[in-house]
Amino acid sequence: MNKSPDNHIRPPNLVFIDTSRPAVDETREVQASLGDQRPSLSPKFFYDSRGSELFEAITELPEYYLTRAEAQIFEQQLEDIITTLGPVDVVIEPGGGSCSKVRVLLNPMQPRAFVAIDIAGDFLQQAASEVARDWPELEVTAIAADFTRSWDFTDALPAGRRLVFYPGSTLGNFDPEAQASFLGQLASVAGSDGGILLGVDLHKDSSVLHAAYNDASGLTAAFNRNMLNVVNARTGADFRPDEWQHEARYNPTRRRIEMDLIASTRQAVTVGGREFIFESGDAIRTEHSCKFTLDDLQQLAASAQMALSHHWLDSRGLFCLALLEPA
Numbered sequence: 001m002n003k004s005p006d007n008h009i010r011p012p013n014l015v016f017i018d019t020s021r022p023a024v025d026e027t028r029e030v031q032a033s034l035g036d037q038r039p040s041l042s043p044k045f046f047y048d049s050r051g052s053e054l055f056e057a058i059t060e061l062p063e064y065y066l067t068r069a070e071a072q073i074f075e076q077q078l079e080d081i082i083t084t085l086g087p088v089d090v091v092i093e094p095g096g097g098s099c100s101k102v103r104v105l106l107n108p109m110q111p112r113a114f115v116a117i118d119i120a121g122d123f124l125q126q127a128a129s130e131v132a133r134d135w136p137e138l139e140v141t142a143i144a145a146d147f148t149r150s151w152d153f154t155d156a157l158p159a160g161r162r163l164v165f166y167p168g169s170t171l172g173n174f175d176p177e178a179q180a181s182f183l184g185q186l187a188s189v190a191g192s193d194g195g196i197l198l199g200v201d202l203h204k205d206s207s208v209l210h211a212a213y214n215d216a217s218g219l220t221a222a223f224n225r226n227m228l229n230v231v232n233a234r235t236g237a238d239f240r241p242d243e244w245q246h247e248a249r250y251n252p253t254r255r256r257i258e259m260d261l262i263a264s265t266r267q268a269v270t271v272g273g274r275e276f277i278f279e280s281g282d283a284i285r286t287e288h289s290c291k292f293t294l295d296d297l298q299q300l301a302a303s304a305q306m307a308l309s310h311h312w313l314d315s316r317g318l319f320c321l322a323l324l325e326p327a
Helices: 026-034 049-058 066-085 103-109 121-134 176-190 206-213 219-235 294-303
Strands: 014-018 090-094 113-118 139-144 162-166 195-201 244-251 256-263 267-271 274-278 283-290 306-313 319-326
Touching: 014 121, 026 219, 026 267, 049 219, 066 103, 066 195, 066 306, 066 319, 090 103, 103 121, 113 121, 121 139, 162 176, 176 195, 176 294, 176 319, 206 244, 206 256, 219 244, 219 256, 244 283, 294 306, 294 319
Parallel strands: 014 139, 090 113, 090 162, 113 139, 162 195
Antiparallel strands: 195 319, 244 256, 256 283, 267 274, 306 319
């Protein structure tokens, strides 16, 4: 791993580490996932500048409850959360991105150090710089790394009592086996005296879920179709996004939202010289989002040798902020 040499443009309390990440051949990655028995595309292709703008707009929609429910928990129960957490030396946020959510914790918690980890290095460095300027006494480390893979950068994490902060509902995008494995990694990082503060979307009436992923304004549909523009730009593919329709439905057996793009015509798509034929009605899976019960969380925690010690809900019981501690 290499430390960035641009110290003169960064606050003195910020260290930026760019890990040595192998280059990913996205064309081959897309070819492989489209060639599966159930064709799919990675959710990472949702995000270019347009995709990010669309998602930010989605979070403001009346149907999209997740962001507001999580924010309400912090607004109304922050004092109890901080008291329950106790003294924390180091806050570690994988997938920190804009570092906006952790800000609510930094003043009342007063940790010695903050570590943000994200794959988008330039964006992360800018966000971490803003945190470092706003909290000049805080030791800030920004690590550009794919935190869903091997954590080969743990030597760079400051010592002390650690809290791993993983808000939002991103855990639900992992397959069940990967959820347990990822929590195990976070538990290892938290250590024997640390904890994980985890956000999860709760199981609820399917009509609420359907509305959240099929908003009347069509923003989620546009966000889903924009993935094909991103794939075209990154791989040279020739998808025609207007010939694909958004579909999101709740699978009650697996307790998850399943989001697809459905071909509205028969079409041939070329990716890196390889042709894929899609008949009208064929689907490409773009995302699934698991919904949890408290029993699910307890079982997941146990799989990582952790225990669900405390949890906080919004006023409607839609979203959960959970504290996992060593069992």
